[in-house]
Amino acid sequence: MKKYFKLLIITIISVMALYSCKLKQEVDKSNPFFSEFNTPFNVPPFEKIMAKHYMPAFEKGMADGRKEIEKIVKNKEEPTFANTIEALDRCDDLFITVRDVFYGQAEANTNDSLQAIEMEISPKISEYEDEKKLNPELFKRIKHVYEKRADSNLTPEQLFILENLYKEYVRLGANLSKEDQESLKKINQRLSVLTVQYDQNVLAETNNYKLFVGEDDLKGLPESLVASAADIAKAARQEGKWAFTTQRPSIFPFIQYSPDKELRHEIFNAYINRGNNGNEYDNNKILAEIISLRAERAKLLGYKSHSDIVLEPRMAKEPENVFNLLNSLWEKAIPVAKNEVVEMQKIIDREKGNFKLEPSDWWYYAEKLRKQKYDLDEEELKPYFKLDNVRDGAFTLANKLFGMTFSPMNDVPLPHPDAQAFEVKKADGSHLGVLYMDFFARASKRQGAWCLTYRTHKMDADQKEITPVVTNVFNFSPPAGNKPVLLTMDEVSTIFHEFGHALDMLNNKNSYNTTFVAWDFVELPSQLMEHWVTEPEM
Structure with a gap:
């Protein structure tokens, strides 16, 4: 029995x-994150990744990382670069994959579900990162490798990573007492939530505001702006009206060309007061708490200010150097600005305006002054800057300088239906990476323009090359009807600027996940490409 x-x-x-x-x-x-993507060049299968997939993938990624860190800490062998620094670098492969896809989408294609996940996951990620940086046994091993670095026969890249990793751990609290570390963890987690909430509030305020006007209020506005405003009003079920928003492609052309001072004032005030309206999206208390917690954290870590923490690993090194640069620019810029104010005020007085120039008037009268002094109308330049031509011009420049080519990809997952995909090849014709270009403003995208990676250019643990997946994101006005998108000179420069970042991310190649970028130096390639815009060769 x-x-x-x-x-x-x-x-x-x-x-x-x-x-x-x-x-x-x-x-x-x-869950797409738990298997091979099986897509062209293994780009993320955006159309298959749903909101419900992120949290389990984040949790598994962090759980896997914790297991690997425990193995590192319990390793009885003498700490070396391979069994400590390199092992630490490889422990987050899944976490990094999920993080890069999630935040790429949260920035450019968010929704209520992603925003809720962002609020939930941010303190968990903060806790996870602090578990590593404030782990005394892990830091002891890192410190041992750091102190033995001269005898370890490290490559320049390994030495760079080791030195910066050690200094980062020290700078962010590894030598604090247990009690102070617990205080630091609470501050970091709270800040992670506050900063997300701040950004989400600004996006909500941006999306919630529309200035509706009638046909009589369209005087002086460019035809393309009027067409775009009609589309916005139609989408808001206000056909027969025109709507302008605080998104950059809408507000700035409006205040640049509208002769209506009151309407300029209204939309400009809406723009500068996003998060400052005493409603559910008000950021005043959030900002005050962020400033207070950053000051408290700086003091806890032994720094004078938050700026000192941020600047120490950068080229500027300390706030005084930043202020010296800004003050030198300020001294030269103020006299010019004051002279421009005088000249604009003369235009107002000549037109019997009977008012003093206000901030909301600046763009309108700067345009008048430019026309008066140089007979230059920015709208007359736009037909020369068709979006597709500008994009192709940037590609041509990269080809002439570096031999790179950019071929459209049709059957590839896209981070958003508006995005365009290109296979990037080296001068020898071999595959270099994938570049997405996402041009148009929308409610799900934060303001500005930026470049980031859905996958960085690196070598895996077996020294196999992992090619990059890079995205350029912009906020230009979408096409109105069948008309081509025409850009301003400033928008042309923006494309070349962000494209410079993309070239950097496509071509730099690291042996490890861990990188330490001087964030003030990172603007060099973007500035170099931007300066080509006005060269005769272009």
Whole structure:
């Protein structure tokens, strides 16, 4: 009887184990992050990734990382670059993949679900990062490798990573007492939530405001802006009206060309007061708490200010150097600005305006002054800057300078239907990476223009090259009807600027996940490309 009972128990356990494995496999198959992407060049399968996939993937990525860190800490062998620094670098492969895709989408294609996830995951990521940086046993191993670095025969890249990693751990609290570290963790987690909330509030305020006007209020406005405003009003179910928003492609042409001082004042005030309206999206208390917590953290870490922490690993090194640069520019810029104010005020007085120039008037009268002094109308230049031509011009420049080519990709997952995809090849014709270009403003995208990676250019643990997936994101006015998108000179420069960042991210190649970028130096390639815009060769 006991024999049969024992056999029955074993059978039940085996069935349960098989069921558990089957269940686990089913869960894995449902989440794109738990299997190979199987897409062209292994780009993220954006159309398959749903909001529900992110949290399980984040949790698994951090759980996997914690297990690997525990192995590093419990390793009885003498700490070396390979068994400590390199092992630490490789422990976050899944976490990094999920993080890069999630935040790329949260920045450029967000929704209520992603915003809720961002609020939930931010303090968890902060906690996870602090677990690593404030782990005394892990830091002891890093410190040992750092102190033995002269005898370790490290490559220049390994030495650079080691030195910066050690200094980062020290700068961010590794030498603090246990009590102070606990205080630091709470501050970091709270800041992670506050900064996300701040950004989400600004986006909500941007999306919630529209200035509706009638046909009589369209005087002086460019045809393309009027067409775009009609589309915005139609989407808001206000056909027969025109709507302007605080998104950059809408507000700035409006205040540049509208002769209506009151309307300029209204939309400009809406723009500068986003998050300052005493409503559910008000950022005043959030900003005050961010400033207070940053000051408290700086003091805890032994710094004078938050700026000192941020600047120490950068080229500027300390706030005084930043202020010296800004003050030198300020001294030269103020006389010019004051002279421009005088000249603009003369225009107002000549037109019997009977008012003093206000900030909301600046763009309108700067345009008048430019026309008066140089007979230059920015709208007359726009037909020369068709979006597709400007994009192709940037590609041509990269080809002439570096031999790179950019070929459209049609059957590839896109981060948004508006985005365009290009395969980038080296001068020898071999594959270099994938570049997305996402040009148009929308409610799901934060303001500005930026460049980031869905996958960085690096070598994996087996020294196999992982090619990059890079995205350039902009906020230009979308096409109105069948008319081509025409850009201002400033928008042309923006494309070349962000394209410079993309070239950097496509061509730089690291042996590890860990990189330490001097964030003030990172603007060099973008500035270099931007300066080509007005060269005769272009």
